[in-house]
Amino acid sequence: MNECSYDSYVEHPRYGRKPRITGLNPVNDYRRVFLHWHSGDDCRIPNTAVEADLSRQSPAAVPVTHYFDVKRACRDCGRPFIFYALEQKHWYEELGFCLEADCVRCPQCRKKQQGIARMRERYEELFHVADRSPEQELEMAECCLALMQESVFHPRQIERVRMLLNRVADTHRQDSRFANLVARLEKFVRTKDGGSR
Numbered sequence: 001m002n003e004c005s006y007d008s009y010v011e012h013p014r015y016g017r018k019p020r021i022t023g024l025n026p027v028n029d030y031r032r033v034f035l036h037w038h039s040g041d042d043c044r045i046p047n048t049a050v051e052a053d054l055s056r057q058s059p060a061a062v063p064v065t066h067y068f069d070v071k072r073a074c075r076d077c078g079r080p081f082i083f084y085a086l087e088q089k090h091w092y093e094e095l096g097f098c099l100e101a102d103c104v105r106c107p108q109c110r111k112k113q114q115g116i117a118r119m120r121e122r123y124e125e126l127f128h129v130a131d132r133s134p135e136q137e138l139e140m141a142e143c144c145l146a147l148m149q150e151s152v153f154h155p156r157q158i159e160r161v162r163m164l165l166n167r168v169a170d171t172h173r174q175d176s177r178f179a180n181l182v183a184r185l186e187k188f189v190r191t192k193d194g195g196s197r
């Protein structure tokens with residue numbers, strides 16, 4: 001395996017971007033060795049196997065006896081990345097994920113998605129606060145803009161962000177946080193205007 005071919009792979013915060021060679025390379029024999037059906041010949045990286053602890057996996061019709069580093073293409077950004085054998089062990093033995101669960105996003109897009117999920121939660125939480133403080137209104141405006149930028153919200157929410165900013169203008173006009181948000185909103189509006197023409 002030419003190591004240079006992994007240069008374009010998305011870096012994993014713990015394992016880097018190259019395979020972890022363990023020297024272990026069992027083959028499916030359907031009696032003692034069962035490899036994951038997500039780890040076919042097309043994506044499995046030789047000599048990277050890690051032994052599984054079957055007693056810790058969620059019960060499945062067919063267990064997995066060895067995990068391999070496998071090549072994946074990210075669903076969101078399309079870049080290649082490695083779903084590491086040790087990550088699989090962590091998913092299926094520590095976190096309790098069922099063996100059906102596959103990794104479809106690169107580490108960067110996974111992180112980004114977690115950030116978006118947190119922001120959505122926070123936005124909804126703030127949305128239901130009956131009597132929001134100016135601080136909360138500002139935070140809500142920030143979440144709303146960020147969610148539009150990530151295409152979670154429709155650009156029509158621009159009006160909501162403007163309304164929230166208007167409400168907090170008296171108390172926060174001098175804040176850099178407020179100014180920053182206004183600048184980001186204007187920039188977003190410009191890209192939307194430009195894009196629709």
Ligand SMILES: [Zn+2]
Pocket residue numbers: 074075076077078079105106107108109110
């Ligand atoms: Zn990605």
